[in-house]
Amino acid sequence: DIQMTQSPSSLSASVGDTVTITCRARQTIGSFLNWFQQKPREAPKLLIYAGSTLQSGVPSRFSGSGSGTDFTLTITGLQPEDFATYYCQQSYTAPLDFGQGTRLEIK
Amino acid sequence: QVTLKESGPVLVKPTETLTLTCTVSGFSLSNDKMGVSWIRQPPGMAPEWLAHIVSDDEKSYNTSLKSRLTISQDTSKSQVVLTMTNMDPVDTATYFCARIHKYTITTFNGMDVWGQGTTVTVSS
Numbered sequence A: 001d002i003q004m005t006q007s008p009s010s011l012s013a014s015v016g017d018t019v020t021i022t023c024r025a026r027q028t029i030g031s032f033l034n035w036f037q038q039k040p041r042e043a044p045k046l047l048i049y050a051g052s053t054l055q056s057g058v059p060s061r062f063s064g065s066g067s068g069t070d071f072t073l074t075i076t077g078l079q080p081e082d083f084a085t086y087y088c089q090q091s092y093t094a095p096l097d098f099g100q101g102t103r104l105e106i107k
Numbered sequence B: 001q002v003t004l005k006e007s008g009p010v011l012v013k014p015t016e017t018l019t020l021t022c023t024v025s026g027f028s029l030s031n032d033k034m035g036v037s038w039i040r041q042p043p044g045m046a047p048e049w050l051a052h053i054v055s056d057d058e059k060s061y062n063t064s065l066k067s068r069l070t071i072s073q074d075t076s077k078s079q080v081v082l083t084m085t086n087m088d089p090v091d092t093a094t095y096f097c098a099r100i101h102k103y104t105i106t107t108f109n110g111m112d113v114w115g116q117g118t119t120v121t122v123s124s
Helices: none
Strands: A004-007 A010-013 A018-025 A033-038 A045-049 A062-067 A070-076 A085-090 A102-106 B003-007 B018-025 B034-041 B048-054 B058-061 B069-074 B079-084 B093-102 B108-114 B118-122
Touching: A004 A085, A010 A018, A018 A033, A018 A085, A018 A102, A033 A062, A033 B108, A045 A062, A070 A085, B003 B093, B003 B108, B018 B034, B018 B093, B018 B118, B034 B079, B034 B108, B048 B069, B048 B079, B048 B093, B058 B069, B079 B093
Parallel strands: A010 A102
Antiparallel strands: A004 A018, A018 A070, A033 A045, A033 A085, A045 B108, A062 A070, A085 A102, B003 B018, B018 B079, B034 B048, B034 B093, B048 B058, B069 B079, B093 B108, B093 B118
């Protein structure tokens, strides 16, 4: 299995800040890395797939980068609705493991 | 509009078998470029991918749960069914199904549409 490790596990920031979340795969996964946002009592929402491709309808303040084993999600200019938990997931090969999550809180 | 909806029991007893159904609309399960994944999420924890099916012959399972899981689909009913045997209280979670896009036989792009989830509690 390809273990996914996210950091940090939690993060405090203010509206307008820029934040970065990292995700590391235990082995190379090409660009098959997805980022999800989840709010309480909701299903995860796909933000970015293939490492850097923005899902339709997702604001451009979200961006993804990386390939191989190291990936980042950047949110530029945090908005109040961005405070949520973020997960990475590899889709290179089954099992399609998720990271353990990063909780983004308001400072 | 693409939608997925999970259905199944709210409560199951330990050792029982759980059967969950995902009913899809807006896309065809016959499309060999799309499939359906099942994911679960225990309270306060990260999602855990369980299985997926693409067409009727491409199936993959969570490594540690493989012996307990079976995924299948009924194209005529637009349904994907997941069974999990020998349920235990640690299997208490919200279970989601989601559409997944196939890139190659082993690689996929993101799960772009999710159901609302169904909460399953395992208790005697």
